[in-house]
Amino acid sequence: MTTINRTIPRPGGRSARVQAAVHRATLELLAQHGRAALTVPLIAARAGVTPSTIYRRWGELADLLADVAVERLRPDADPADTGSVAGDLLAWAEQYRDEMSSEVGLGMMLDVLSARRGALAEGQLPVPCQCAAFTAAQIETIVDRGIRRGEPVPDVDAVMDTVVAPVVYRALFGTAPMAPERAQALVEACMKTARKAPTTAVA
Amino acid sequence: MTTINRTIPRPGGRSARVQAAVHRATLELLAQHGRAALTVPLIAARAGVTPSTIYRRWGELADLLADVAVERLRPDADPADTGSVAGDLLAWAEQYRDEMSSEVGLGMMLDVLSARRGALAEGQLPVPCQCAAFTAAQIETIVDRGIRRGEPVPDVDAVMDTVVAPVVYRALFGTAPMAPERAQALVEACMKTARKAPTTAVA
Numbered sequence: 303m304t305t306i307n308r309t310i311p312r313p314g315g316r317s318a319r320v321q322a323a324v325h326r327a328t329l330e331l332l333a334q335h336g337r338a339a340l341t342v343p344l345i346a347a348r349a350g351v352t353p354s355t356i357y358r359r360w361g362e363l364a365d366l367l368a369d370v371a372v373e374r375l376r377p378d379a380d381p382a383d384t385g386s387v388a389g390d391l392l393a394w395a396e397q398y399r400d401e402m403s404s405e406v407g408l409g410m411m412l413d414v415l416s417a418r419r420g421a422l423a424e425g426q427l428p429v430p431c432q433c434a435a436f437t438a439a440q441i442e443t444i445v446d447r448g449i450r451r452g453e454p455v456p457d458v459d460a461v462m463d464t465v466v467a468p469v470v471y472r473a474l475f476g477t478a479p480m481a482p483e484r485a486q487a488l489v490e491a492c493m494k495t496a497r498k499a500p501t502t503a504v505a
Numbered sequence: 506m507t508t509i510n511r512t513i514p515r516p517g518g519r520s521a522r523v524q525a526a527v528h529r530a531t532l533e534l535l536a537q538h539g540r541a542a543l544t545v546p547l548i549a550a551r552a553g554v555t556p557s558t559i560y561r562r563w564g565e566l567a568d569l570l571a572d573v574a575v576e577r578l579r580p581d582a583d584p585a586d587t588g589s590v591a592g593d594l595l596a597w598a599e600q601y602r603d604e605m606s607s608e609v610g611l612g613m614m615l616d617v618l619s620a621r622r623g624a625l626a627e628g629q630l631p632v633p634c635q636c637a638a639f640t641a642a643q644i645e646t647i648v649d650r651g652i653r654r655g656e657p658v659p660d661v662d663a664v665m666d667t668v669v670a671p672v673v674y675r676a677l678f679g680t681a682p683m684a685p686e687r688a689q690a691l692v693e694a695c696m697k698t699a700r701k702a703p704t705t706a707v708a
Contacts, residue, residue, distance in 0.1 A: 408621070415618055415677060418611070427680070434678040463691065467674035468666035474618060475637040475673070477630070488666065 323349040324356060328370045337409065342366070368417030368429045371410040375433050381440050387448035387455050387496065391465070391489045394444060396482060398437075399469045403479030411474060437466055454496035464492045526552040527559060531573045540612065545569070571620030571632045574613040578636050584643050590651035590658050590699065594668070594692045597647060599685060601640075602672045606682030614677060640669055657699035667695045 327349035331340055342363050346353040360366040381394040401407045417429040427435070441461045448455040465488045472480045530552035534543055545566050549556040563569040584597040604610045620632040630638070644664045651658040668691045675683045 412618060412621060415615060418615060418677065430678045431680045434674075434680075462674070463671035463687075464667060468670040470674050470678070471637075471665070471670035474621070474677075475633040477634045477637075484666075 320349075320351055320355065320359070324351060324360075324366070325370050325373060328366065329374075337367070340367070364413070364416045367413040371413035372429055372432055375410055375414065376436055377440055380443050383447065386451075387444060387453050388489070388493050390444040390447065391441075391456075391461065391493070392486060394440060395465050395469070395485050395489050398466070399480055399482065399485040402469055402473045408473055411470070434462070438462060441466075449499045452498075454498045456492050456496045460495050461492055464495075465489055523552075523554055523558065523562070527554065527563075527569070528573050528576060531569065532577075540570070543570070567616070567619045570616040574616035575632055575635055577613055578617065579639055580643055583646050586650065589654075590647060590656050591692070591696050593647040593650065594644075594659075594664065594696070595689060597643060598668050598672070598688050598692050601669070602683055602685065602688040605672055605676045611676055614673070637665070641665060644669075652702045655701070657701045659695050659699045663698050664695055667698075668692055 324345060327345050328340070331345060331348060340363065342356050343353045345363075345366070346356050349356075356366060360369060381390055384390050384393055402411065411433075414430050414433055438458055441458045445455045445458055445461075465485070468488060469480055469485060472478075527548060530548050531543070534548060534551060543566065545559050546556045548566075548569070549559050552559075559569060563572060584593055587593050587596055605614065614636075617633050617636055641661055644661045648658045648661055648664075668688070671691060672683055672688060675681075
């Protein structure tokens with residue numbers, strides 16, 4: 303069990319079935335009634351478990367919502383392969399901008415951030431950091447492909463600071479989401495920092 | 506009363522005294538007992554008002570905490586004037602990075618963001634956007650000084666995207682706050698986009 307995958311129990315076991323049922327019930331109730339109407343007893347009834355099962359496993363409602371949000375933010379596929387780092391980053395950034403600028407994306411980020419405050423178990427990665435790790439892993443896939451093709455590539459950290467951070471900042475703190483053209487310009491500026499990586503960088 | 510200053514009532518009036526007493530009580534209790542121990546009745550008792558006064562004026566505890574956080578995030582002075590835009594931005598960014606990377610700064614941002622979710626009164630600027638507006642106003646002061654001195658200056662939006670956003674993103678989602686050297690490098694990269702503004706830009 304890694305720190306990132308802590309909430310994924312052995313597939314097929316009772317624990318995994320409970321988790322899947324509770325997550326599904328939460329998502330259905332979110333879609334039907336909205337976040338403000340959610341309660342632990344309501345979710346428990348829908349999932350066919352007792353409220354104490356939820357309290358024992360997740361803690362408060364906010365922690366369950368953060369866990370559900372992290373799972374939704376976990377990418378289920380590699381970024382599209384367009385044949386170049388610039389093309390991959392442009393395509394990825396547009397999808398990311400679109401998702402994070404939506405009401406659903408904003409709600410997930412706020413759910414995840416509300417778990418930042420709670421006390422952390424030893425060695426456990428804070429929930430928001432898990433999300434940043436998912437995002438960094440997607441960027442890393444794009445950068446690694448570029449290195450294999452012998453292309454100049456930007457640092458993963460540079461992409462996080464100059465593309466990911468402004469998209470997220472404007473979604474959270476801005477009066478309007480970032481325009482697609484602005485996200486595109488940020489990727490282009492970031493690509494100007496691209497350097498040829500030594501070929502030994504790829505195992 | 507503007508949308509930004511909506512919570513600042515006429516100075517000296519009863520409403521202003523109530524607000525000041527409730528804010529002060531909240532800050533004192535935060536410092537003494539921490540956020541998890543705060544309740545509306547506790548704050549009301551300390552401030553010498555009834556709980557219903559607080560509920561009527563602020564809504565829930567989270568809304569009061571967001572209001573208190575916004576007031577703390579409101580800058581109480583212009584950015585230091587070092588004689589150049591680059592110098593001003595470096596000094597400002599270091600102070601901002603330092604504040605936002607602290608436990609107190611992170612807690613204020615989370616309090617402010619928790620108010621993003623609630624329904625908004627018509628024409629009311631969401632609380633997190635008020636904070637972004639404070640920050641943008643500080644940057645604008647620096648840029649305006651530069652224009653008056655005839656210096657090349659970056660866009661305020663560029664500073665928000667390339668300096669402010671990564672500092673905030675790493676504080677909220679990172680495993681460690683941004684290093685001072687990194688913030689400095691971001692300011693230097695941003696200054697490379699500086700352009701001479703037409704003198705008519707300043708009224």
